Amino acid sequence: MFEASELNLRNKRTESLYRTLFLVMTLLLILPVLLILGTLIVKGASAISWEFLFGYPKDGMTAGGIFPALVGTIWLVSVALLVSVPLGVAAAIYLNEYAGENWFTRIINLAIINLAGVPSIVHALFGVGAFVIFFGFGTSILAASLTLAIMTLPVVIVSTRESLRAVPMAFREACWNMGATRWQTIRRVVLPNAVPGILTGVILEVSRTTGETAPIMFTGAAFFLPFLPESVFDQTMALSLHLFVVSTQVPNVPENLPYGVALVLIGMVLLMNSLSIALRMYLRGKKKW
Amino acid sequence: MNTHADQKHAIRTRGLNLWYGDFQALFDVNLGIERGLITSMIGPSGCGKSTFLRSVNRINERLGYVRIEGRIDVLDQNVYDPTVELVQVRKQVGMVFQRPNPLPISIRDNVIFGHRVHNKGKKASAAEEDEIVEQALRQVLLWDKVKDRLKHKGTELSLEEQQKLCIARLLPVKPEVLLMDEPCSALDPKGTEAVEELIWELKGKYTILIVTHNMAQARRASEKCIFMLLGKVVEYGDTDALFLTPKESQTADYIEGRYG
Ligand SMILES: Nc1ncnc2c1ncn2[C@@H]1O[C@H](COP(=O)(O)OP(=O)(O)O)[C@@H](O)[C@H]1O
Numbered sequence: 357m358f359e360a361s362e363l364n365l366r367n368k369r370t371e372s373l374y375r376t377l378f379l380v381m382t383l384l385l386i387l388p389v390l391l392i393l394g395t396l397i398v399k400g401a402s403a404i405s406w407e408f409l410f411g412y413p414k415d416g417m418t419a420g421g422i423f424p425a426l427v428g429t430i431w432l433v434s435v436a437l438l439v440s441v442p443l444g445v446a447a448a449i450y451l452n453e454y455a456g457e458n459w460f461t462r463i464i465n466l467a468i469i470n471l472a473g474v475p476s477i478v479h480a481l482f483g484v485g486a487f488v489i490f491f492g493f494g495t496s497i498l499a500a501s502l503t504l505a506i507m508t509l510p511v512v513i514v515s516t517r518e519s520l521r522a523v524p525m526a527f528r529e530a531c532w533n534m535g536a537t538r539w540q541t542i543r544r545v546v547l548p549n550a551v552p553g554i555l556t557g558v559i560l561e562v563s564r565t566t567g568e569t570a571p572i573m574f575t576g577a578a579f580f581l582p583f584l585p586e587s588v589f590d591q592t593m594a595l596s597l598h599l600f601v602v603s604t605q606v607p608n609v610p611e612n613l614p615y616g617v618a619l620v621l622i623g624m625v626l627l628m629n630s631l632s633i634a635l636r637m638y639l640r641g642k643k644k645w
Numbered sequence: 646m647n648t649h650a651d652q653k654h655a656i657r658t659r660g661l662n663l664w665y666g667d668f669q670a671l672f673d674v675n676l677g678i679e680r681g682l683i684t685s686m687i688g689p690s691g692c693g694k695s696t697f698l699r700s701v702n703r704i705n706e707r708l709g710y711v712r713i714e715g716r717i718d719v720l721d722q723n724v725y726d727p728t729v730e731l732v733q734v735r736k737q738v739g740m741v742f743q744r745p746n747p748l749p750i751s752i753r754d755n756v757i758f759g760h761r762v763h764n765k766g767k768k769a770s771a772a773e774e775d776e777i778v779e780q781a782l783r784q785v786l787l788w789d790k791v792k793d794r795l796k797h798k799g800t801e802l803s804l805e806e807q808q809k810l811c812i813a814r815l816l817p818v819k820p821e822v823l824l825m826d827e828p829c830s831a832l833d834p835k836g837t838e839a840v841e842e843l844i845w846e847l848k849g850k851y852t853i854l855i856v857t858h859n860m861a862q863a864r865r866a867s868e869k870c871i872f873m874l875l876g877k878v879v880e881y882g883d884t885d886a887l888f889l890t891p892k893e894s895q896t897a898d899y900i901e902g903r904y905g
């Protein structure tokens with residue numbers, strides 16, 4: 357009575373065909389990632405050493421280490437975050453918790469979406485015009501980080517907003533109803549529950565910022581500097597630009613050196629991403645609704 | 646407060662009309678909810694019961710498209726008066742929602758939350774807070790069950806306990822009015838019974854306005870009853886009289902189950 361009919365069997369075959377098809381597509385997606393990582397490790401691992409990480413470039417950047425670039429990238433990313441996170445989170449809080457749905461917020465939303473679509477080279481030119489020249493910061497960490505900050509701002513705003521939205525309305529109503537003001541509600545209930553999401557967004561942003569080259573090239577990153585930056589008004593080397601330079605601009609670079617730089621860059625990004633995932637899992641596990 | 650105070654009513658509305666955008670949800674509602682009594686509000690889904698409750702504590706306002714005409718006096722003062730401080734209104738008017746919504750913080754913090762919000766600056770000592778928490782939880786008959794796990798999250802309790810917690814957290818700020826919007830509809834029969842018992846327990850200490858579409862519950866648990874239909878108040882009177890000898894044919898139809 358319950359045997360499969362001809363039609364059942366045919367459906368089953370189609371079903372498994374599609375299933376396999378989608379699986380193969382998914383696997384194809386992972387392939388490039390594995391290939392990139394594999395190539396970098398095979399060709400670049402031999403370059404990595406204590407001296408490579410903590411030494412200065414030597415012999416016209418064909419030997420030595422990448423320490424100034426490593427430190428420079430950390431500077432650039434940290435200053436950019438210091439600017440974009442408070443600004444972005446504040447804007448997201450305003451948009452999600454205070455502003456109603458009206459023409460003003462619609463225009464802001466439109467602006468944010470468009471800002472996110474602006475190519476990074478355009479951000480770079482804007483950075484030169486605004487921060488380097490108009491505000492007179494010169495080519496400096498400050499100018500470069502501000503450019504990066506502007507570039508990442510939309511993503512910080514959008515991801516923060518998503519996390520705020522995920523906090524159930526019932527919590528807010530409960531608070532308001534006990535006489536809490538909007539700010540008390542945000543501080544005591546909404547933000548604590550949105551923090552995991554916000555942090556995840558921020559860390560993913562960090563990893564993207566780490567790799568950006570165009571926005572910092574004209575605004576604050578230098579080809580080669582034999583010293584570390586001392587303040588935000590100094591220029592600095594940066595990993596991403598350094599990678600560009602040693603792979604295309606300098607003659608006679610040993611083959612493993614650019615791969616080594618790329619490996620360090622990817623390593624930093626992967627480290628940040630795994631940190632973000634671990635943090636999210638930890639915080640998710642802690643919360644129960 | 647004016648001099649010839651209306652001592653009889655905790656909530657008094659006059660010519661209350663409410664629109665959601667173009668849609669009118671309340672029509673000329675004139676109601677006096679008497680102090681210290683339990684009043685139930687019945688009527689089919691969508692007749693405006695929640696809307697009425699939510700306009701008393703002005704929680705509807707966050708929807709930008711709500712428009713109100715007429716006045717709502719709570720404790721003899723129009724809550725829509727421009728000089729009225731919303732926080733003070735909310736302090737006098739506590740609300741219990743359909744779905745229990747304890748905050749995702751500890752049981753103790755849930756209960757003390759309102760108190761802290763209203764007493765900013767002069768922080769109560771831990772001992773005072775303990776006292777307040779215990780008293781509130783005792784009033785909702787929850788103390789014995791949760792006294793050993795005050796640090797646990799409020800959201801870990803059973804639904805019935807959550808709803809009791811939601812009532813408990815209103816009490817420390819000493820509200821005059823408790824609005825309850827179908828407080829039992831998410832609960833099983835046993836939980837419903839327990840919460841009803843609790844509401845009965847609170848009788849006299851607070852003015853309670855409870856929305857329900859469970860008519861048996863309205864009969865059991867209230868002294869006065871309001872029947873609403875399509876945004877209008879059809880009948881309002883003593884619960885027993887309303888159920889036994891309804892004046893309006895629409896009321897009779899409803900309590901005999903002729904509307905869904
Ligand atoms: N936020 C809202 N926006 C627009 N219309 C609403 C909103 N809330 C309720 N309504 C409408 O108002 C009427 C009354 O709803 P409500 O007060 O929730 O009824 P009840 O609680 O008696 O079931 C319904 O027709 C409903 O569709």
Ligand SMILES: [Mg+2]
Pocket residue numbers: 694695696826
């Ligand atoms: Mg309702």
